[in-house]
Structure formats: structure tokens, C-alpha cells
């Protein structure tokens with residue numbers, strides 16, 4: 001599908017138009033992660049976290065050319081709105097995005113414009129995207145089928161795509177017993193729906209408190225409520241402006257990318273949606289609210305150790321297969337590393353200078369995943385004499401896995417380490433969710449108070465100062 005991205009685009013009426021002139025319909029807001037990477041000395045002042053960057057990546061005019069995800073600009077002036085990430089490196093995106101710092105730019109909308117806009121029949125929606133999870137043990141195999149049938153999860157060469165569903169059926173049946181064991185150990189189902197619904201409700205309330213009567217929807221990729229169901233509700237509610245917000249702080253082909261690709265397909269086919277204004281936030285790990293929330297959680301947890309300064313902060317993130325990063329250009333690893341850097345810098349500002357490690361967990365299948373692996377790293381740390389560990393980035397639902405890895409390695413650790421202090425509790429499972437929520441709220445609050453960000457670009461939030 002070729003999208004007309006340059007020049008076209010539904011424009012706002014003049015009272016709505018952003019004076020920045022860079023964010024229009026379908027524009028993607030993104031942060032410093034989308035700059036070409038540069039070495040980041042720990043002590044340099046790297047990023048102004050409160051700054052917002054607007055990226056001219058995706059304003060599309062034709063009915064068939066609506067673009068929800070990140071877009072590729074070819075070397076020629078023509079632009080392709082790719083349906084998937086498998087055939088073209090995502091890293092090429094960075095070279096073609098026009099990045100604007102909005103820090104010094106003008107105020108967008110007056111208070112009266114704001115009131116007019118809200119009263120003027122605009123219906124704002126926020127669509128939170130997440131993975132979804134089986135609610136009962138009987139849901140596990142069909143959930144796994146949906147997951148493995150996704151070409152962004154099992155990436156087959158185009159020629160072999162016809163095998164996707166049979167393969168998904170096979171893998172889901174084989175994997176189901178192991179998965180069921182995991183879900184049985186956390187109460188017989190995934191907590192993700194409850195957590196995401198709670199996030200949606202908290203966000204709705206926070207927006208409502210700010211006089212933004214937005215409806216917040218949850219769209220899951222592999223289980224109920226499916227993204228398609230959320231979209232149907234959005235249409236029934238007559239939403240006219242939609243903010244699409246994946247609940248993954250860092251972008252990966254396999255998570256936000258997959259959900260955005262699905263949405264892109266739905267939008268392309270639907271006249272109502274094609275005409276609805278929308279904006280997408282592909283990743284937000286670099287937002288001040290998120291970084292500060294994570295730093296605060298770590299700071300608080302460190303205090304529970306007997307010798308806090310000796311604790312190794314062990315970021316155990318969800319992994320992805322190595323080929324995603326090396327062959328398909330998934331920015332996930334770079335974004336994860338930058339996220340860890342930003343959290344550590346924030347901690348340094350607070351006088352916390354503990355050492356840290358980043359490792360990846362949750363591998364599935366026989367292929368190589370991002371290294372270092374969490375289970376192996378735990379042993380190495382033990383052998384190096386690290387006695388206290390705090391793990392802040394553990395993915396939702398995976399704390400058991402990490403603890404099991406730790407426990408199974410306990411015997412392999414040298415004697416002084418067998419009394420390892422472990423700075424994590426079961427409640428950590430929801431930390432990512434809570435931090436994500438905080439981040440989203442902080443993002444909105446930040447944008448209300450500073451005049452930066454997508455809501456201002458749209459002219460739906462006024463400046464307070």
C-alpha cells in the first residue's frame with residue numbers, strides 16, 4: 001500500500017491548526033529514541049526529558065492511505081506506509097524523519113478555542129493497546145494460537161506464510177502445558193485484563209478531572225477485549241479524535257508494532273475510521289513521568305536493603321529474538337538500553353550511584369534471543385560476589401520466572417552468595433503496569449502544564465501559564 005504522505009493529509013481548520021505546523025492527522029509523536037543513536041557517556045547531560053519532539057512521519061490523505069504506524073520514507077520522495085516490518089529495516093525510519101524540537105515554539109490554542117473545541121461536538125477517544133492474556137486455563141491454548149498466528153511473532157519468509165496457521169496450531173498445542181503451569185502458579189489466569197482496565201479507568205478519571213471528557217478503550221492483541229471489539233465500540237460512540245497509545249514503554253515489532261499493524265489494516269478498510277483524526281504514540285519510555293516513576297520505585301525499594309549502596313540494580317527485561325533487532329531493525333534493544341540509561345541518570349541526580357546490569361528473559365523456542373540472558377547473568381553476578389539484587393524492569397507476569405531462575409541457580413553460586421538478598425516481591429508484578437499508568441498520567445499532566453505534546457498539537461489542551 002502506498003500512502004501519500006508528503007503534502008497531503010486532512011488539515012485542521014485554521015482555528016485548530018497547530019502553529020508548529022508539524023503534527024497533522026496521523027502524525028506520530030516520538031521522543032529522542034528516534035534520533036540516530038550516539039554513545040551516551042553516563043555523566044553527560046543527555047536528553048532534556050521534558051522536551052517533546054514531533055516527527056513528520058505520517059500524514060496521509062487518501063482514503064486508502066491512512067497510516068497508523070511508523071512509516072518509511074524511501075530514498076526517493078515517494079513514501080511507503082509499510083504494513084509490516086519484516087521486509088524493511090525499521091532503522092531506516094530514523095534517517096527519514098524530520099525531527100522538530102518544540103521547546104521554543106509558539107503557544108497553540110487559547111482557552112476560548114479550547115472550550116469551543118470541546119463543546120463543538122468533538123468526541124475524544126484514547127485507545128490503550130496491550131497484549132491480552134488468557135483469563136482461564138482453558139483459554140491458554142487458543143490464546144497461544146492467536147499469538148503464534150501473528151506474523152510479527154513468528155516471522156516466516158513470505159513464501160512460507162501459508163504455514164503460519166498450521167504452525168501456530170502445532171506450537172500452541174505443544175507450548176500450552178508449560179504455559180498453563182505458569183498461569184496456574186499465578187492464580188489460573190492472566191492479570192493483564194484487570195490491570196489494563198484499571199489503567200483505563202484511572203486515565204479516564206484523570207482526563208475528566210482536567211475537563212477532558214475522553215472515552216478510554218482497551219484493545220488487546222491476542223485475547224478479549226480484542227482490538228477489533230474496541231474499534232467497533234469507538235465507532236458506535238462516534239469518536240472523532242483518537243489517541244492511540246500502546247501500553248508498552250519501548251517499541252518492538254512484536255508488541256506495539258504488531259498492534260499498530262493490525263490497526264492500520266482495520267483503518268484502511270473502514271470509511272468511518274479513515275475519516276477520523278488520530279494520533280499515535282509509538283513509545284514513551286523516555287518520558288519524564290515514566291523515568292521518574294521508575295526511579296522513585298527503585299529508590300524506595302533500595303531502602304529495604306541492609307546495605308543499599310551495595311545492591312546491584314538488575315534490569316531484567318522481556319527479550320525478543322536476536323533476528324528481530326539484527327535483521328528486521330527492531331529498535332527495541334536500543335530503546336531498552338536508553339531507558340535504563342535514563343533511569344540510572346535520574347537516580348544519579350538523586351545521589352544514587354549503584355551499579356546496574358541489563359539482561360533479557362522469557363525466551364521461547366530454539367532461536368537465539370537478545371543477550372545476555374537473565375538466568376545466565378544471575379550466575380555470573382553471583383560468581384563475581386554480588387550479594388544483593390534488585391530487579392525493576394521485570395515484565396508483567398514474569399516475576400515467578402525470574403525467581404525460579406534465581407532459585408534454580410542458587411546452588412551454583414559460590415558460598416558467600418548463597419544468602420543472596422533479593423529486592424523484589426510478588427507485588428512487583430504490577431509495577432510495570434503501575435509505572436506505565438503513572439507515566440501516561442504524568443505525560444498528560446506534563447502536556448497540560450508545559451504546552452508540549454500531542455494534545456496541544458491538536459489544540460485540545462490550553463496552556464496554564
Ligand SMILES: C=CC1=C(C)c2cc3[nH]c(cc4nc(cc5[nH]c(cc1n2)c(C)c5CCC(=O)O)C(CCC(=O)O)=C4C)c(C)c3C=C
Pocket residue numbers: 131132133134144147153154175178179182190191192248252254255318319320321332364365395396397
Ligand atoms: C516468539 C515469541 C514471543 C515474542 C517475540 C514475545 C515478545 C514480547 N512479549 C512481551 C510481553 C509479554 N508476553 C507475554 C506472554 C507470552 N509471550 C510469548 C511469546 C513471545 N513474546 C508467549 C508464548 C507468551 C505466553 C506465556 C508463555 O507461554 O510463556 C506476557 C504475559 C501476558 C499475560 O498473559 O499476562 C507479556 C506481558 C514483550 C514486552 C515482548 C517484546 C518486547
Ligand SMILES: [Fe+2]
Pocket residue numbers: none
Ligand atoms: Fe511475550
